[in-house]
Amino acid sequence: MNSADDLDTIDWKILKELQREGRISNVELSSRVGLSPPPTLRRVQALEKAGFITGYRAQLDGEKLGYGAQVVALVGLKSQAEHEMKEFERRVAGWPIVRECYAVSGVADFMLKCAGRDLQSIQSFVLGALSKAPNVESVKTSLILHVAKDEPGVPLV
Numbered sequence: 001m002n003s004a005d006d007l008d009t010i011d012w013k014i015l016k017e018l019q020r021e022g023r024i025s026n027v028e029l030s031s032r033v034g035l036s037p038p039p040t041l042r043r044v045q046a047l048e049k050a051g052f053i054t055g056y057r058a059q060l061d062g063e064k065l066g067y068g069a070q071v072v073a074l075v076g077l078k079s080q081a082e083h084e085m086k087e088f089e090r091r092v093a094g095w096p097i098v099r100e101c102y103a104v105s106g107v108a109d110f111m112l113k114c115a116g117r118d119l120q121s122i123q124s125f126v127l128g129a130l131s132k133a134p135n136v137e138s139v140k141t142s143l144i145l146h147v148a149k150d151e152p153g154v155p156l157v
Contacts, residue, residue: 074108076138
């Protein structure tokens, strides 16, 4: 099992159900996909081993936990040399306020999603550590006003 072409209908059903509800019991999962529990568990384990399932995590309510401000930051670098890009990625890995980081094409080199307790904490980060980081040429931010859709993963039909 190396590519999506190797997956059958049951595998796709398993992936869809687990993406939707990662804490589902094996008994409930087997019921939803039409198999008995033992072969369902073997299939899940095979999908994990093959790398189709890369992990499980809880979705937390940031606002309830005191993280009410989020921004998207577009970061332009002075140099796009591979070692400079990798160095920026290493630096980002050490910033807890940055929750997601994507290398992108177009108007910026990276797009960051940042979450902070308030706008001031994010502003301090953007004007401090981010803007003053080596090789950073520009930072443009947009405050996230409202989340209209939050559906991580891939669009399994």
